[in-house]
Amino acid sequence: MDPEESFREYVSGRVAALSRAAYLLTGDRHLAEDLVQLTLVRVARHWERLVSRGDPDAYVRRTLYTQHVSMWRRRWRGVDLHAQPPEASTPDSTAGLVGALMVRDALRRLAPKQRAVLVLRYFEDLTEAEAADALGCSVSTVKSQTRDALARLRTLAPELAELVGGSSVGDSSIGAASAGDSSVSASSVGREGKR
Amino acid sequence: MSRDLRTALAELADQMPPARTDEVWRAGRRMRRRDRTRMAARLVVVLLVAAALTLPAVWYRPLPSPATGEAAVPARVWTPWMWQGTVAQAPAGPATLLFSGDGFGLRGTDLFDHEGKVAVVGQDGSYRMLLYGGAQTVVGEEVQVSPNGRYVAQGHLAGTDPGWLVVTDLTDGRSRTITGPDGTTCCAEPVAWAPDGDSVLVMDRPAYPVGFDPVTGYGIAPARLVLLDLTTGVSRVLVEELGDRWKLRTASLAAFSPDGAWIALTQGSRVSLLNRSGAVAWTRDLGPGRHLAGVGAFSPDGRRIATVALDGCQDECDRAALAARTWRFGYLDAASGVDTDGPAIGPVTAMAVRALGWRLGTDLVALTYRPENDARKAADVPFNDTGWFEVGDATLVALRPGGGSDVLVDSPGEVLAMDVPRDLLESGRFGGPARQPAPFPARPLILLPAVPLVVVLIGVAVPVIFWVRRRRRRLDGIEGLRGG
Known part of the structure; x- marks a missing residue:
């Protein structure tokens, strides 16, 4: 198959999931779109090699998260990358979604790596090992980042205590998320049905 | 409770429409061509430097030792x-x-x-x-x-x-x-x-x-x-x-x-x-x-x-x-x-x-x-x-x-x-x-002339390299995606 054609086919099947994860990482639609585009540009750059290896998803995910951190480091927040603001393709449906806005604001107050580890662990349902691979760090770092991120959410946004667990860091539900990872290893980036 | 966080994240993510990806292929290929050009340029520079350092030694041939009396x-x-x-x-x-x-x-x-x-x-x-x-x-x-x-x-x-x-x-x-x-x-x-x-x-x-x-x-x-x-x-x-x-x-x-x-x-x-x-x-x-x-x-x-x-x-x-x-x-x-x-x-x-x-x-x-x-x-x-x-x-x-x-x-x-x-x-x-x-x-003592060279590189070349890289990243991110 022509590389461009196979790339476009891959992108059409993944762009929605990538966009959702990017939105959680950035907390901003424009930035999320930039992040997805930057990621896919880099994927297109090496597309033939990724296809020959058989599994582009791991590279795509790793690129998405590293680009997210890079964007944050470059202080790209607040830079308008578009001459025209993108049209809102969906209405703002936060009304009725319990805590969605609060979650977005709380995520924005986390460090980018803490945000990333929460998205990988609780949105994409990756194991600690997979999250570590995506972030290019050790499993113990993923564990500590997760613990710190949740603790920080509790401190910064007490109103989310109900969501993230109000007790100690070693909350049983969090512990279950860590320990029972082997059964929750599939990436939601590749599973549109999780929406 | 983390299940609630999962639900909240999923509901929040649902608000994001799919990003536009019309130009990413072309931008990626442009970046690929630039990468290859840069790599070739670097290779040429490395080869030139290596040649400059080694060729004089390779080409240098001491005169053959003359026979006694010559x-x-x-x-x-x-x-x-x-x-x-x-x-x-x-x-x-x-x-x-x-x-x-x-x-x-x-x-x-x-x-x-x-x-x-x-x-x-x-x-x-x-x-x-x-x-x-x-x-x-x-x-x-x-x-x-x-x-x-x-x-x-x-x-x-x-x-x-x-x-x-x-x-x-x-x-x-x-x-x-x-x-x-x-x-x-x-x-x-x-x-x-x-x-x-x-x-x-x-x-x-x-x-x-x-x-x-x-x-x-x-x-x-x-x-x-x-x-x-x-x-x-x-x-x-x-x-x-x-x-x-x-x-x-x-x-x-x-x-x-x-x-x-x-x-x-x-x-x-x-x-x-x-x-x-x-x-x-x-x-x-x-x-x-x-x-x-x-x-x-x-x-x-x-x-x-x-x-x-x-x-x-x-x-x-x-x-x-x-x-x-x-x-x-x-x-x-x-x-x-x-x-x-x-x-x-x-x-x-x-x-x-x-x-x-x-x-x-x-x-x-x-x-x-x-x-x-x-x-x-x-x-x-x-x-x-x-x-x-x-x-x-x-x-x-x-x-x-x-x-x-x-x-x-x-x-x-x-x-x-x-x-x-x-x-x-x-x-x-x-x-x-x-x-x-x-x-x-x-x-x-041959190392001595390298000191001012290194100082010049650090003092002048490195900031220039950083500036060029920063500028290229911006162009990659902004103009590249606009299909420029």
């Missing part, structure tokens, strides 16, 4: 590299020429190099160095090569044990330290090698001045003349009172007769003929401005001794007056010391002239010296007209009887003195092939 003094010399390897580091065999002078290659700083440097050109055209910490060095006077070009005599040499005299074998780089006649380990300077190379005339002086000149304030170091037999190591004092070392005219101290049995010696304005025991055959006064011509003063048949007489400024001289000096050649009868006739060598205009020997028995080979830019001679200040500080450059010439001269070695202006093995000189082997000095073998 070696020749090179027709041209170049200033050696500042970091040029030493004789001890990589001996290159007998020399065809030694030279000393100024510039980074021939004078360093004792902080990280050596003040005195002498370049030794081997028979294969390679350059090696003899290093002398503490003072600038004049080859042919303080450092002298043996008649066969294999040994070099000097008062001291960096990297050797302190000694009265140090004799270096250029074939293996090893140096032999010799103790003085009184068991002293300081301080000797070679004056002249005997023609057979088995003995050397040496000027001995105390390590510390014995007093100070009341007029000039300079230290007084009484010198004496010693004949050292290198085969036995025995030294014999020939003359006890040669005069204050710092007032001696080193260009005209002494000369061996061709058979090595006699020594013509200068003491003040007097010239004497001594045998190897120090017995004086005759003495005569040459008068002011007339000197022994140099270590090569004896004619090839041993019957005459060449002298030079100065026409021009003697006491209070500025640079122009020094440069305008003219030297006329004359001769003494070696048997009696009286004036006699000899080959009609034309007058030479130079600050000084020093005879090294006779080419093919007819032409007088000599060094002519021009004054340094700020050279000035005052009546009461020690002034050595072949000294390092006084000389601006030196030229090796062959002076033909009846007039005319040939420049024997094309040398850069930094060269202030030269010494030629007597065997090559007398057999007329000049105009030999010459090679530019190779940068290797090198001393660790």
